Amino acid sequence: MGTEVLAVSVDSVDTHKGWQEKELSQMVRGGALFPMLSDSGGRIGALYGVYDSDKGLDQRGRFLIDPMRIIQSMEIVADPVGRDISEALRQLRALQHQQATGDYMPCGWEPGKPTLSKEQSQSGDIWKEWKTRHAF
Amino acid sequence: MSVKVGKKAPEFTADALDQGQTRKVSLADYRGRWVMLFFYPADFSTV
Numbered sequence: 001m002g003t004e005v006l007a008v009s010v011d012s013v014d015t016h017k018g019w020q021e022k023e024l025s026q027m028v029r030g031g032a033l034f035p036m037l038s039d040s041g042g043r044i045g046a047l048y049g050v051y052d053s054d055k056g057l058d059q060r061g062r063f064l065i066d067p068m069r070i071i072q073s074m075e076i077v078a079d080p081v082g083r084d085i086s087e088a089l090r091q092l093r094a095l096q097h098q099q100a101t102g103d104y105m106p107c108g109w110e111p112g113k114p115t116l117s118k119e120q121s122q123s124g125d126i127w128k129e130w131k132t133r134h135a136f
Numbered sequence: 137m138s139v140k141v142g143k144k145a146p147e148f149t150a151d152a153l154d155q156g157q158t159r160k161v162s163l164a165d166y167r168g169r170w171v172m173l174f175f176y177p178a179d180f181s182t183v
Contacts, residue, residue, distance in 0.1 A: 019179035
């Protein structure tokens, strides 16, 4: 999948360091494996539409950005709810497969399930390929 | 909303903690690579 992960919050680098040492290193040996950015004043969050200026915090936004720097997917979840990493990875696999093959990935697609050609996806014949069971 | 699917991701540079070291990280550093960029409210919360 060859994908870089970048984590962003308004916390300072020193606070990131404290969290790494106190908590993250208890969960993952060596702590976070990706850079943790300090978004001072929510500057980056504001660019991406996730900065909540009332709370002074970045919301739980997630963006998949392709090699040409185009945003291909985005999601924002309310603060109290954690995310589903497997769905983000599924979308990433589907997007990478799309860029490699030009195919379209119908609802519920994951590797091994049928894809559609661009023509099929617009033909009215999707029902010939895609069955309801493929959604789950 | 200042960003849209299908449009260019806004460029940024920030101080970052990476493998125990502090360094500058820019989106431009990752040109030619897929990037999963995620925001979260605060350290010492869930992600």
